[in-house]
Amino acid sequence: xxxxxxxxxxxxxxxxxxxxxxxxxxxxxxxxxxxxxxxxxxxxxxxxxxxxxxxxxxxxxxxxxxxxxxxxxxxxxxxxxxxxxxxxxxxxxxxxxxxxxxxxxxxxxxxxxxxxxxxxxxxxxxxxxxxxxxxxxxxxxxxxxxxxxxxxxxxxxxxxxxxxxxxxxxxxxxxxxxxxxxxxxxxxxxxxxxxxxxxxxxxxxxxxxxxxxxxxxxxxxxxxxxxxxxxxxxxxxxxxxxxxxxxxxxxxxxxxxxxxxxxxxxxxxxxxxxxxxxxxxxxxxxxxxxxxxxxxxxxxxxxxxxxxxxxxxxxxxxxxxxxx
Amino acid sequence: xxxxxxxxxxxxxxxxxxxxxxxxxxxxxxxxxxxxxxxxxxxxxxxxxxxxxxxxxxxxxxxxxxxxxxxxxxxxxxxxxxxxxxxxxxxxxxxxxxxxxxxxxxxxxxxxxxxxxxxxxxxxxxxxxxxxxxxxxxxxxxxxxxxxxxxxxxxxxxxxxxxxxxxxxxxxxxxxxxxxxxxxxxxxxxxxxxxxxxxxxxxxxxxxxxxxxxxxxxxxxxxxxxxxxxxxxxxxxxxxxxxxxxxxxxxxxxxxxxxxxxxxxxxxxxxxxxxxxxxxxxxxxxxxxxxxxxxxxxxxxxxxxxxxxxxxxxxxxxxxxxxxxxxxxxxxxxxxxxxxxxxxxxxxxxxxxxxxxxxxxxxxxxxxxxxxxxxx
Numbered sequence: 267x268x269x270x271x272x273x274x275x276x277x278x279x280x281x282x283x284x285x286x287x288x289x290x291x292x293x294x295x296x297x298x299x300x301x302x303x304x305x306x307x308x309x310x311x312x313x314x315x316x317x318x319x320x321x322x323x324x325x326x327x328x329x330x331x332x333x334x335x336x337x338x339x340x341x342x343x344x345x346x347x348x349x350x351x352x353x354x355x356x357x358x359x360x361x362x363x364x365x366x367x368x369x370x371x372x373x374x375x376x377x378x379x380x381x382x383x384x385x386x387x388x389x390x391x392x393x394x395x396x397x398x399x400x401x402x403x404x405x406x407x408x409x410x411x412x413x414x415x416x417x418x419x420x421x422x423x424x425x426x427x428x429x430x431x432x433x434x435x436x437x438x439x440x441x442x443x444x445x446x447x448x449x450x451x452x453x454x455x456x457x458x459x460x461x462x463x464x465x466x467x468x469x470x471x472x473x474x475x476x477x478x479x480x481x482x483x484x485x486x487x488x489x490x491x492x493x494x495x496x497x498x499x500x501x502x503x504x505x506x507x508x509x510x511x512x513x514x515x516x517x518x519x520x521x522x523x524x525x526x527x528x529x530x531x532x533x534x535x536x537x538x539x540x541x542x543x544x545x546x547x548x549x550x551x552x553x554x555x556x557x558x559x560x561x562x563x564x565x566x567x568x569x570x571x572x573x574x575x576x577x578x579x580x581x582x583x584x585x586x587x588x589x590x
Numbered sequence: 591x592x593x594x595x596x597x598x599x600x601x602x603x604x605x606x607x608x609x610x611x612x613x614x615x616x617x618x619x620x621x622x623x624x625x626x627x628x629x630x631x632x633x634x635x636x637x638x639x640x641x642x643x644x645x646x647x648x649x650x651x652x653x654x655x656x657x658x659x660x661x662x663x664x665x666x667x668x669x670x671x672x673x674x675x676x677x678x679x680x681x682x683x684x685x686x687x688x689x690x691x692x693x694x695x696x697x698x699x700x701x702x703x704x705x706x707x708x709x710x711x712x713x714x715x716x717x718x719x720x721x722x723x724x725x726x727x728x729x730x731x732x733x734x735x736x737x738x739x740x741x742x743x744x745x746x747x748x749x750x751x752x753x754x755x756x757x758x759x760x761x762x763x764x765x766x767x768x769x770x771x772x773x774x775x776x777x778x779x780x781x782x783x784x785x786x787x788x789x790x791x792x793x794x795x796x797x798x799x800x801x802x803x804x805x806x807x808x809x810x811x812x813x814x815x816x817x818x819x820x821x822x823x824x825x826x827x828x829x830x831x832x833x834x835x836x837x838x839x840x841x842x843x844x845x846x847x848x849x850x851x852x853x854x855x856x857x858x859x860x861x862x863x864x865x866x867x868x869x870x871x872x873x874x875x876x877x878x879x880x881x882x883x884x885x886x887x888x889x890x891x892x893x894x895x896x897x898x899x900x901x902x903x904x905x906x907x908x909x910x911x912x913x914x915x916x917x918x919x920x921x922x923x924x925x926x927x928x929x930x931x932x933x934x935x936x937x938x939x940x941x942x943x944x945x946x947x948x949x950x951x952x953x954x955x956x957x958x959x960x961x962x963x964x965x966x
Contacts, residue, residue, distance in 0.1 A: 465960055465962070468962060469962060469963070476966070477963070479956075479962040479963065480962070480963065480964070480965050480966055481965075482949075482953070482965060485952065485953065485956035485957075485960075485962055485965070486949070486952045486953075486956065488956060488960055488962065489899075489951075489952035489953075489955035489956045489959075489960065490952070492896065492955055492959060492960060493896050493899045493900060493955065496876065496896050497869075497872040497873070497875075497876055497896075497900050498872065500872060500875035500876035500878075500879055501868075501871060501872045501875045501876075503875065503879070504874075504875040504878065516871070519867070519868045519871050519872075522864070522868055523868050523871075523872050526865075568861070570864075571861055571864035571865050571868060572860050572861040572864055573860075573864070574860075574863075574864035574867060574868070575858070575859070575860030575861055575862070575863035575864030575865075575867070576860040576864075578850060578860075578863060578864070578867060579850070579858065579860055579863065582850055582851050583847060583850060583851060584843060584846060584847045584850060584867065587843060587871070587874050588874070588875075588878070589597070590593060590657050590660060590661055590664070590878060590881060590882075
């Protein structure tokens with residue numbers, strides 16, 4: 267366990283790292299802070315420190331690449347990107363058939379500058395983590411609703427592997443769980459930023475001779491946002507647990523909650539911000555765009571929630587809740 | 591005894607005594623039977639020592655972490671041995687007595703509540719005082735070594751069974767608002783008290799009107815300071831949103847588990863089920879944090895309003911799912927199962943009303959947690 271002082275210092279440095287504009291500068295700053303070493307030494311406990319700040323700063327980096335690469339036991343470094351599953355899904359992005367490797371997935375903002383990429387591929391029903399040269403992949407920027415996030419579409423056929431290791435389904439499940447909790451925290455960070463913006467507006471914007479934050483309709487919307495954020499955060503924290511292993515079941519629930527609740531927060535905050543929240547000049551839209559996109563990484567809320575329901579209907583029993 | 595020992599010991603004890611602890615007439619028992627059954631469960635758990643854990647020794651407890659209280663109610667609700675709403679009133683009333691009553695009075699009375707020898711009620715709301723608690727008008731006038739109480743309370747849960755009442759009265763001027771309120775501990779058999787039960791929507795005499803006609807209450811029954819009743823009420827409310835909500839969360843999981851085990855194939859939409867299970871999980875996660883903060887001795891405050899909003903929203907979502915899954919049972923089911931789902935569904939509508947309405951909780955969140963200033 268990290269002591270509180272160390273966590274505080276790390277959190278502050280991470281917060282500073284995300285003030286940089288360019289991905290390259292953020293990545294360099296994260297390296298300076300020693301984020302990968304901290305991840306190795308402290309494990310999952312550093313996830314909330316980094317990802318809530320990344321979300322709150324509307325910043326982007328290759329931290330998710332590092333997290334997933336390291337979770338599969340491979341060396342994480344700024345030159346190694348991770349190929350994420352396609353948007354909304356969590357199936358393996360690679361498939362080996364007749365000796366050839368086919369890839370369809372997503373890359374983070376690290377992908378364009380990375381020399382190598384790690385991807386999970388399925389071969390005859392077994393999983394492999396395959397390392398490839400990024401030169402062998404076709405990548406193109408995904409414009410979409412949030413171009414600042416820097417996602418790229420990744421495709422390839424007959425891609426040459428420079429290395430591969432077998433991965434057990436449980437190991438992939440655990441890696442997914444870590445990634446999902448990380449994205450959940452990023453969603454929570456972005457949600458808190460939206461609430462902060464809406465609150466600032468509510469206490470300064472005057473109508474009918476008083477701040478609009480004195481009107482109950484506005485107050486209750488903002489209260490609803492805080493409830494949504496706090497419940498998502500409590501869920502993420504309990505999924506993270508105190509041991510080394512993030513619970514896959516709880517991580518899926520936490521990410522669904524964070525994704526769905528971020529949409530709730532966005533809806534209320536945009537209504538409170540009204541006209542100004544609809545402009546390109548106000549910061550709100552950056553966060554709104556971000557949460558819409560983050561929800562689709564590693565399985566979106568709708569898919570994960572439905573699959574959870576299907577699984578429970580097969581088992582006909584609720585999973586045990588984490589004990590007191 | 592730590593929580594782990596407590597859990598292991600209690601689970602084994604419950605395995606052994608479950609047949610005796612189960613309500614005899616099944617799930618559709620009357621409120622009279624339910625109250626009698628609750629007293630039995632409390633007496634058995636008290637005599638075996640479980641109920642005494644987590645309460646201070648000076649009121650008959652055996653000390654130790656409050657997490658044991660949270661787990662006891664959780665274990666009883668998970669096994670469907672108690673109705674948590676009635677059971678958990680202890681978690682609201684006993685801490686008030688411990689903090690605000692004369693030590694001798696608390697030492698005398700609290701064990702009776704814990705052991706189920708007595709039922710207590712909470713006289714807060716009045717006909718013209720619902721959410722606006724500070725405007726209450728039930729009058730207490732000083733007369734020598736006693737108070738003379740005249741006025742009316744309403745929505746007083748279980749007053750028809752209660753031996754005592756934690757009562758809020760107006761001792762200041764009618765305009766004194768929050769400052770002129772005094773709390774007192776009243777014997778319900780005092781001359782001048784009339785109780786009229788009110789039949790609620792789910793068919794139970796859930797709460798009552800209580801009339802006070804020049805009722806004598808000895809001054810040494812005052813709780814806290816004269817004029818300090820608001821502090822007593824405010825101190826009590828966060829408790830209402832901590833351990834008792836944890837117990838209620840366990841009950842919701844048990845009911846959801848029951849639905850899942852018994853529902854016909856195809857009756858539940860998987861997406862709806864997944865969402866409700868996630869809400870139950872999020873409440874559990876939130877409330878678990880609150881239980882641990884309380885156990886560490888932190889003072890609970892306005893942040894517990896978030897717990898209450900979550901519990902109320904979750905409870906209604908659980909029973910909305912039930913209503914979608916077994917609509918026939920709820921609408922026209924005349925067996926024990928249908929009766930219970932219907933009663934519970936109807937009762938769940940109160941979750942956003944009692945114990946501080948959903949609107950009041952959001953007002954608290956806006957003012958105290960989001961620092962939006964006062965309304966107007």
